[in-house]
Amino acid sequence: MRLLSFYRGSPKDSRVGIVYKDGKIIDLAYLYEYLYGTPPDWLTDLTKLLEGGSLTLKLVNELVNEFKKLDNNLPGGLLDEDSVMFLPVVKPKKIFCVAVNYNEHGKEAGSASIEEPYIFMKRIDTLVAHKQPILIPKVSSQVDHEIELAVIIGKKGKYISAKEAYEYIAGYTIFNDVSFRDLRKHSSPRYNINWLYAKNLDTASPIGPYLVTRDEIPDPHNLTIKLEVNGEIRQQGNTRSMIHKIPELIEYVSKGITLYPGDVISTGTPSGTGLGTGKFLKEGDVMVGYIEKIGRLENRVMRE
The missing domain is CATH 3.90.850.10 (Fumarylacetoacetase-like, C-terminal domain)
Structure with a gap:
């Protein structure tokens, strides 16, 4: 996995992303919210995600698999690198x-x-x-x-x-x-x-x-x-x-x-x-x- 920390509006609104096909970025918190509701805080802070160990990394993989089931059709779900601000x-x-x-x-x-x-x-x-x-x-x-x-x-x-x-x-x-x-x-x-x-x-x-x-x-x-x-x-x-x-x-x-x-x-x-x-x-x-x-x-x- 290629993970990143980024924001789009305010730096206080940090997100964790994963690089998908062709360099596109999945906003994991956005995807989780679309599928299940309020995302956990470890999807907005990569260090917290690491603190969760193999369990949270496994959950990230499961999220990506759910994204694939959507046929990549999630409005606003795939971001260009140029559209995000890296942290x-x-x-x-x-x-x-x-x-x-x-x-x-x-x-x-x-x-x-x-x-x-x-x-x-x-x-x-x-x-x-x-x-x-x-x-x-x-x-x-x-x-x-x-x-x-x-x-x-x-x-x-x-x-x-x-x-x-x-x-x-x-x-x-x-x-x-x-x-x-x-x-x-x-x-x-x-x-x-x-x-x-x-x-x-x-x-x-x-x-x-x-x-x-x-x-x-x-x-x-x-x-x-x-x-x-x-x-x-x-x-x-x-x-x-x-x-x-x-x-x-x-x-x-x-x-x-x-x-x-x-x-x-x-x-x-x-x-x-x-x-x-x-x-x-x-x-x-x-x-x-x-x-x-x-x-x-x-x-x-x-x-x-």
Whole structure:
């Protein structure tokens, strides 16, 4: 399944959709209301849907089967992508990011690869959706892109072993770890990276457009990954080049930390960032991130 969060009128009227044939979107709450009456709240909040586990996912499949019985004839039931406004796919409690998880990016960043995953976190209110703008802030002139495969947690867990890790994954999406390179260094020589300013300014976490469920991507470590700016390829690689694979990352971040449905683990970026090329984002640029089997995440760059 390819699930999304969206709205049509007010952002407060959020909906859960599923991508149907030819890229059309079924509004699941609308379909449920047509068939049965008032929809449950998990059809308006994808994170709540994930909290319901396999039961709610099964019910979504049953809804789609009921839609097929209608011969796809539900007035207003199929939506074009251009007719909806995307929201961040989930509402996580936590966003974990992995630094230097591709060797080539480590080289351009001047950082050697390490045996232990190097994790930092991002503010949850930095999330922006597909086709929403990212901002060049007044305090930075070196705004950079990092296209990444993100894991969405689907089940509460703690001290999860690598062997069991896939059981805790709901699915995958695209994440752009927008970074502010001229704010990277801390002013004190005692410290290295200023994670607050380098990674956590407003709009620094584009995500989406879809959550593709785990069953549709049996091998997340063999996906083409690419980012273009104004049609120019800036980053290109394959997730097979990850140093620390997804099960290891889940085991690592769940040591003493409870993971909840909707939590995000972004798995690092390949080379080609502005940190290595010297090409930073400018006002008016359009970034498009692609990951095989997931889709494209597009964001325009604006000045604050």
